[in-house]
Amino acid sequence: MPLTPSEPAVLRVEKAFPTGDRATSIILLERTAPVEIRRGTPFGYDITLTNLTRSTLDDIVLTERFPPAFESTTMTPEPTSREGNTAAWRYKAFPAGGRAVIRVLGSTDRPDDLTWCATVAFNTGLCATTRIVEPKLVLTKTAPTEVMVCDPIPIRLMVTNTGTGTMQGVQISDQLPQGWRMDNGTGVAAFSVGALRPGESQGFTFQARSGRTGVFVNEATATESGGMTAKASAETTVRKPALSLTKSGPDVRFIGRPAEYTLTATNTGDVPATDVILVDAISGVGEFVRAGSNGQFADGKVTWALGTLAPGASKTVEVVLVGRRVGRIADEAVVTAYCADAKAQASTEVKGVAAILLEVVDVADPIEVGADETYVITVINQGTANDTNVRIQCTLPAELSFVSAEGPTAYKAEGQT
Known part of the structure; x- marks a missing residue:
């Protein structure tokens, strides 16, 4: 494109830095200017900067030195700095394949030839970034605070990477307290997690049972291949209701005379006994007559539903039997509750007259x-x-x-x- 209508010819020069060959150079500097111009006539020229690489170039500085006889009127874009007959344009980051054109307008009132000189400076480098990460291993453990000795104990383990890097070879081990066992009979729960990315969690649930009562603190440990460890614990109190049963009745009764028996069930444990059932099985020569406290007789047994017995509480019931022939009234009673039971016996000799x-x-x-x-x-x-x-x-x-x-x-x- 002609710079002005009066310009008959255009001068184009270029230089590839640093080798002079476009194929092996980094940056190309081109200049387009009129071959000749009349004194006093305004004219313009272009400087073009091209990134020949496939990488971003940093801190490029193009410096243009104007001839003393040249008076610039406008420069597009404006230079970053201007001092005397020197102007400079700075590009902090010049993208791969990028191209920038600088347009300079001006004139001269001298008959001397004008010679422009431009230089370009740039930084090249190969950069790589290594991320500094800090993974963090966190282990949480949940278990019920209180259970019965008959109850399964559900245990939940959750391992989380709350840091900024991936952890490898994550393992969890939970050594159960003495007397505790899992369903497979072992006392150690072990889980292999493997890799754990930032923010990722993995959880595991298993069940254990305790063979004894008491307060147990159960600690689990998580490890990873980098040497990091995390621990978590949970406290569980294992309780057991305990029942006692007493039964009293006459040692001797004559044939046809009623024999009254008194049965007392007591919760001697430290937790309520629930769903308490008392069953008195009649055998020998005994025959059922009646039962108090809403006892129900069927199939040779008297059954009482006693409900819940608080710790230390007792309930007493009565049953009346009779012997119709000589022999013994053999009477065995069993009281059961959730996670507890007890037995008692009483017998009466039936005599004739x-x-x-x-x-x-x-x-x-x-x-x-x-x-x-x-x-x-x-x-x-x-x-x-x-x-x-x-x-x-x-x-x-x-x-x-x-x-x-x-x-x-x-x-x-x-x-x-």
């Missing part, structure tokens, strides 16, 4: 003098126990004399007896 009925009947009555009379003597046990050492003794009046006798055993006769 011996009672004799004696009957004497004369078969022929009256009789003639000299005739024989027969007497039938019957002994009846009308009691509930065997009669022992039974002996029948008959004494005849003086008007009668003994003739003969018969019965289940031998007899002996002496005089009138």
Whole structure:
């Protein structure tokens, strides 16, 4: 494009820095100016700067020295600095393949030729950035603060990288307290996490059981390949309700007489016993008569639903049985609750009562003098126990004399007896 309508020809010069060859140089400097111009006529010229590389160039400074006879009127863009006949343009960062054009307008009133000289300075370098990171290993552990000894204990482990770099080879180990075991029977929970990026978390949940009561502090440890460790602990109190059961009743009862039994269940533990059920199983010669406290009889058992027993609390119930034959009333009771039970026994001997009925009947009555009379003597046990050492003794009046006798055993006769 012609600079002014009167310019017949344009001079173009260029130089590639630093080798002079575009293919192997870093920056190209080009100048476009009129070949000739009349004195006193305004004219302009261009300076073009091109980045020949595929990288950003830093701190480029283009310096233009004007001939003494040249008077500049405008420069686009404005130079970064101007001192005398020298102007400079500074580019802090010149992008790969970037191009900048500087336009200078002015004139001269002298007949001398004008010679412009420009220089360019730049910095080149190869930069790489190494990030300085600081990963941070954080371990949290949660477990219930209180459980029953029968309860499974859920434990949650969470490992987090709250730092700025990735951690490798992250491992978690949880040595359970003495007496604790997982479902697989081991006392150590171990988990392999591997790599953990910044802000990333991984969680693991497992269950353990305690074989004893007490207060347990359980500590877990997380490690990583760089030597960093983190610890976390949780405190769990393991409790157990304890039940005791007493049962009292008579040692002896006669057949048909009621036997009353008293049963008392007590929570001797330090936590409430829940869902308490008392069952009294009747065996032997015992038969159910009645039960107090809403006891329910079925299938030879009396059952009471006692609900919840607070620590130290007791509940007492009664049951009445009867023996219809000689033997023993064998009675065993069991009280159960969640995580607790107890047993108690009581037995009663059922005895019978011996009672004799004696009957004497004369078969022929009256009789003639000299005739024989027969007497039938019957002994009846009308009691509930065997009669022992039974002996029948008959004494005849003086008007009668003994003739003969018969019965289940031998007899002996002496005089009138």
